[in-house]
Amino acid sequence: AQSVTQPDIHITVSEGASLELRCNYSYGATPYLFWYVQSPGQGLQLLLKYFSGDTLVQGIKGFEAEFKRSQSSFNLRKPSVHWSDAAEYFCAVGGHPNDYKLSFGAGTTVTVRA
Amino acid sequence: GAGVSQSPSNKVTEKGKDVELRCDPISGHTALYWYRQSLGQGLEFLIYFQGNSAPDKSGLPSDRFSAERTGGSVSTLTIQRTQQEDSAVYLCASSFEGGSSYNEQFFGPGTRLTVL
Numbered sequence: 001a002q003s004v005t006q007p008d009i010h011i012t013v014s015e016g017a018s019l020e021l022r023c024n025y026s027y028g029a030t031p032y033l034f035w036y037v038q039s040p041g042q043g044l045q046l047l048l049k050y051f052s053g054d055t056l057v058q059g060i061k062g063f064e065a066e067f068k069r070s071q072s073s074f075n076l077r078k079p080s081v082h083w084s085d086a087a088e089y090f091c092a093v094g095g096h097p098n099d100y101k102l103s104f105g106a107g108t109t110v111t112v113r114a
Numbered sequence: 115g116a117g118v119s120q121s122p123s124n125k126v127t128e129k130g131k132d133v134e135l136r137c138d139p140i141s142g143h144t145a146l147y148w149y150r151q152s153l154g155q156g157l158e159f160l161i162y163f164q165g166n167s168a169p170d171k172s173g174l175p176s177d178r179f180s181a182e183r184t185g186g187s188v189s190t191l192t193i194q195r196t197q198q199e200d201s202a203v204y205l206c207a208s209s210f211e212g213g214s215s216y217n218e219q220f221f222g223p224g225t226r227l228t229v230l
Contacts, residue, residue, distance in 0.1 A: 094215025100147075101159045101215070
């Protein structure tokens with residue numbers, strides 16, 4: 001069965017500093033991988049996704065993620081954090097090619113301090 | 115265009131009561147999903163509708179939970195005889211096509227259910 005682990009429950013980062021959120025997945029085949037962001041009172045918004053090809057994927061809001069098959073990881077990064085990046089971030093894995101169910105990690109809450 | 119909408123945004127109910135949660139997907143989206151987000155947990159898949167196919171109910175936690183989708187559009191998730199452990203945020207998502215997580219799922223803002 002597929003699963004996702006986000007080891008960090010909460011991260012605090014200073015505005016302008018870099019951010020990295022960890023995600024490890026378990027899946028028996030080539031996974032589809034996603035990062036979503038959830039701001040308070042909002043639904044989840046897709047930041048980026050990986051299906052195949054280049055292992056470094058670019059997303060919206062200046063985020064990027066790198067797929068490392070050997071480490072079963074899909075870590076999310078941003079070089080310089082803005083106060084508006086304070087939110088909860090979810091990593092998810094989907095099946096391939098006909099499994100429509102997404103399995104989500106428990107999420108990482110990011111706090112941005114001035 | 116309009117995104118996925120859900121109502122109510124908040125629902126407080128007493129243990130043992132029935133509740134109905136509504137989801138309006140993006141117009142033209144054929145696939146609809148329900149997820150549950152419990153405190154400190156990730157999202158848990160509940161049910162999936164695709165067109166006129168039989169829904170995938172494999173994620174429903176008990177027979178107190180049911181869902182329907184009328185006319186291939188609006189969906190209602192019903193929880194009968196609510197229990198305190200049903201307290202969670204219930205999220206609905208839709209995608210243009212179903213059958214694969216390749217198709218981006220667009221999420222609504224959720225309904226926060228509190229069972230007293």
